[in-house]
Amino acid sequence: MRVLCARHPHLGLLAALHRYPELRGEPVILGGAPELRLPVVAASTAALAAGVRVGQPLRQAQQSCPAAVFVPLDPAGIGRLRAAVCAELHRLSPTVEAGDEESFGDLSGRHVEFPDEAAWASALARGLRGVLDVEIAVGVAGSRFVARLAARASHPGRIRRVRSGEEAIFLAPLPLDVLPVDPAVTARLAAFGLDCLGAVAGLGPADLQRQFGPDGLRLYRLARGEDSAGINPVPAQRAWSERLVLDGATGDLEILLGAVRECTAALGGRLTTEALAAGEVSVVYEIEEAVAISASVVPANPSGNIAELWAAALGLLGELHPRAPVAAVRVGVSRLTPAAGRQADLLRPGDGTREAVVATADRLRSRFGAATVRRPKLAVDPGDLPERRFTWEAPVVAGATR
């Protein structure tokens, strides 16, 4: 597996800069008004240079940098920016993940448009730069952990690639605090006289396991660049709709049925052509001089052709009772996913069935509630009570570990 990691300023900060372009180059602190007892979420380069640190109280940050502008978090703006990042990454990579300060893309295999991995990574970086309007630091490596560290070692506008098999060499001189483990574990390693990842990798897995339990084995793998954590994929958020304006506003059910049928035929044909299936179907009646009414459904199985889409739309028509003549009809499909069994994903290694199962689980959660489909996970610190031995989490593809 090859993973690309792109480090960029916090999306909240970028959203604020998009909203207030005059703040570019100024010290900006993200988190809210300094009167609030909240921590600093992110800070611009100028603010960081003035001594502001992420996580410190906002009031303290104001004392460090009195000239700073404080902006609140804008969840809607962050959501829009994240969706744009995902869409841009999805253009060139089959599996993507967009975090607040880091984004990941799957570079496994080859892309037909690019001669090698470097060109592919450059294209992704250029695309992200266009979306975020800021220079980003990119790292490419064989695992998520190494790619993150490669991105940290890189500089804005640069790509740092760690070749396959050279992960351990890259990691060896790095200090222990880059390990994503409990600081107590790092302190204990330091107490043993280990000062870098190379020293940890030099120990045997049995020794580390004896000292740290299951975490020891994880430490060993991390230090050798063999961690199995992959990308937590974000499904492509695409939505299509088909709208038909009627010749004249009408309440005739036959005409409305025909119009919906026409829209579903167009959308269903497009879905079949693109080998996609819709996880959600909606029907909207645009009513003359009144608010449009709509209904949506998450079908039991994704609708990937005209017949399936029509069956879902037909069920919705019974829920819509227009009280005034309808001027236009709109049928929409969203949560588009690759239609299982119709299109092989040649770029992605691993088991496609597992992803189909996870996609189904995701759909079931949307339909029946988040608590209906869960994956258990053993708690790291279980405590004494039996019910604390495990936690529940949403099912995700466990990275191509299997």
Place this chain on the structure above:
Amino acid sequence: MSDSLSVALATLRSRYGPQALRRGGSPEEASAWSTAVPVLDDVLTPGGLPRGRVTLLAAAGRGPSGRLTLLQSLAALASRSHDAGYVDLAGSIDPGFLADLGADLDACLVISPGPERWERGLVMARALVVSGMPWVGIALGWEQPRPSLWEHALAALAEAVAKRGAICVIATPAPVAAPLRHTSSLTLVCAAAGWQRANGDVAGLRVRLTTGKNKLGAPGAEATVLLRYPRPYATAEVVGLPSVVVPRLQPIVVPVSAVVSVAARG
């Protein structure tokens, strides 16, 4: 076979496919998924749980029967090699116990549709099977909704299981509902044979398993297994015990020559 019949059969096969016509009388073939307990595999005629069929773990009566523990141990075994779904309608799932049984929790998906939501649970199980989930276990609770509410969902699940070649195991309390009896290809009746004690403490449950219905072989085979509970010094497991009843899977065949010689002497 007459020529006209052969021609008619050939026409039907070419028109509707080779599986449209089959000879009756011979047991249907089904590949098996080994349970890793040889005693249990011997009871399950094809050598394990049949793929593409619904297997029922039915309690013999009120009280503990071990069916849910057995189901969880099978789910734990399945999770070690592929994804396993567990539909918890009984409200009895304990992931900690699954871990004690050696399950790979990353491969376990727990579906909790809510109590008495049999139809929803079966619909969700079917959706997972259709998407490619190779192993699904369903734990049914004591409160049984009217069969008319969920029998269609059960039929759809059985069809999906057959189509995808998945393994579906349903644990049900007594009495077993008619749709479940009808749908299952293999019914294992679980009856508690006694507590296993060690040093004055309960260490497990001995369960006698009997094949009540078997579309894939002869019914009536019996086996006894020990469901060993997790201890501070040992993990939970299913262990086969020597059975006091000899499985009668094959009919006793008397050589013709022996019959003839006895008749001649008489």
